[in-house]
Amino acid sequence: LRNDIDLPTHFMTDEQQALADQAGKFFMSEFHHLNAEMDDTDDLPPSVFPKLGEMGYLGLNVPPEFGGAGLDFTSACIITEQMSRASAAIGLTHVAHDNLCVNNIYRNANDDLRRKYLPGLCNGTLIGALGLTEPGAGSDALGSMRTTAKKDGDDYILNGAKIYITNGPIADLVLVYAKTSPEKGAKGISA
Numbered sequence: 804l805r806n807d808i809d810l811p812t813h814f815m816t817d818e819q820q821a822l823a824d825q826a827g828k829f830f831m832s833e834f835h836h837l838n839a840e841m842d843d844t845d846d847l848p849p850s851v852f853p854k855l856g857e858m859g860y861l862g863l864n865v866p867p868e869f870g871g872a873g874l875d876f877t878s879a880c881i882i883t884e885q886m887s888r889a890s891a892a893i894g895l896t897h898v899a900h901d902n903l904c905v906n907n908i909y910r911n912a913n914d915d916l917r918r919k920y921l922p923g924l925c926n927g928t929l930i931g932a933l934g935l936t937e938p939g940a941g942s943d944a945l946g947s948m949r950t951t952a953k954k955d956g957d958d959y960i961l962n963g964a965k966i967y968i969t970n971g972p973i974a975d976l977v978l979v980y981a982k983t984s985p986e987k988g989a990k991g992i993s994a
């Protein structure tokens with residue numbers, strides 16, 4: 804890995820550059836040395852998410868009232884880029900948690916669900932994932948989806964199969980996409 808390459812910085816403000824420098828140094832010192840171990844074990848060291856939470860790198864786009872960092876999307880991209888330079892694996896695990904799951908819940912869930920899940924997802928005690936793709940539903944995920952969710956009292960019964968779900972094996976919370984009104988086709992899907 805080359806650390807001496809000058810990245811183009813002309814598009815960043817001084818504040819964004821400072822954020823990139825600070826995040827880059829932290830990720831390089833904390834995460835880069837874990838890459839060989841993760842390749843060997845095919846697993847994520849349990850210290851990673853609590854450390855990200857402690858340093859304020861979870862819930863990047865979630866307001867502080869729900870435990871997040873309250874940053875804009877450009878800042879989140881800068882942090883993701885720096886994290887991925889230090890460890891592509893941790894960069895991907897983080898973006899699946901933080902954008903696909905956490906920001907999705909913040910933007911789309913009601914306040915009860917936000918208050919129930921976001922604080923833990925933002926402090927690193929809960930790991931999140933998003934389950935959309937299926938063995939027969941990739942690029943055309945919404946059109947070809949077969950997983951269904953049927954209401955049963957206070958619960959939903961899920962039937963189906965998902966594949967390629969980043970963080971799937973380690974997640975505490977999976978935001979699953981399923982057909983709740985199959986007769987409505989791609990418009991009958993809930994998360």
Ligand SMILES: Cc1cc2nc3c(=O)[nH]c(=O)nc-3n(C[C@H](O)[C@H](O)[C@H](O)COP(=O)(O)OP(=O)(O)OC[C@H]3O[C@@H](n4cnc5c(N)ncnc54)[C@H](O)[C@@H]3O)c2cc1C
Pocket residue numbers: 899903932933934935936940941942943966967968969970
């Ligand atoms: C590293 C990684 C992490 C992932 N994480 C997640 C996750 O966290 N959650 C989740 O839900 N999913 C996840 N996925 C799944 C990802 O979203 C799917 O792989 C993606 O949607 C493509 O689907 P597919 O693999 O079934 O490929 P396919 O849809 O079968 O596509 C195969 C090829 O056919 C081409 N193709 C497809 N349709 C057409 C068309 N109509 N016209 C022309 N060409 C076409 C595609 O461009 C591609 O080259 C992940 C995938 C990867 C690789």
